[in-house]
Amino acid sequence: MGLSEVVDALARVERLVEDGETGPAQDSLSWQRGGDDADIQLGKACAMLGTCRQLREGTNNYVSIVKLSFNAIERSFQFYLVDMTAAESTDYRNHAEVFDDIAARNIFSDEGIASRIDAFRSEHRSRFYYDIDRPGRDFAMAMYELAEKIHQYLVEFADAHSRCSCEMY
Template sequence: MPSDPSSIVAALRDAEEAFGGYRSGATYEADLEPDDPEITQLRKACRLLEASRTLRANDGYHTSVIEMSFAAIERTLEWYVLVQSTDTVGDFQSHRYAYDRAAALGLFSQSLCDELYQMHSDNRSAAYYRDTVATAEQADALFHLAVEIHEYTVQHLQYSHECRCSQTH
């Protein structure tokens, strides 16, 4: 049986401790509100879009832009559901839930939400896990879709005062 490298074991313990919050407390990302799940989801989407903008400006990182764009879409839909219902963050146990609830609550038609979920289902894992290589065209198109969904949803709910995207681009 191999001996586990002590540096990896120590790094794992540090990571477990950090995620458990057992050290000296937590330092949160700017503009995230740990006590307000609705606003946290909205601003996580904003941060993901901003990170994607940064990576795109640095010529590449297509796989990361795709991953963050899918995550931004999902955070945006989750935010919408949290604002429009009595659902909690704990209700989002599958990727499909956010899409179905957004349709049920009238953000988009069920047909569009099904297409969005199918896009996620068919392409996220392909870009992330399989032996394909993400392209600039894929990253650009998905980023554009994420921005369109985010901006539409923010305007639909009239929450531009809480969105941080306009402060960064």
């Protein structure tokens, strides 16, 4: 493998995006309408949870499950904010803004769910990602379950069952 292969691979990616010819959309996201910001966020959360479901069946890639679970939580939060408020996805430039907005809206009553997850995320996410800590199976499965429960709660709260593609997995 030489530098020329890396340069060629990068050029191909750039060309595909520039030409708008990225290929068929992921099946689980193909139902989305391009301009529906909330459904895009919902579909991404569903896709991440679907990947977690697949990974937990026969792999020990716990880092990926944890990372995808954190991402699915954030996308589920973002779906809710875009769907139920005047917010747009572009309003959120960093992770903390999404968590702060969810916390401010008191969606989880007085349980402090969003603040607790944000504090936990900011403390531990990068530690797992950069291999400072190594998540075990129990933690990975608990993170997946947390992501799944939050997703289900917000889909139900937003009355968006018919738009959630999680049943496709």
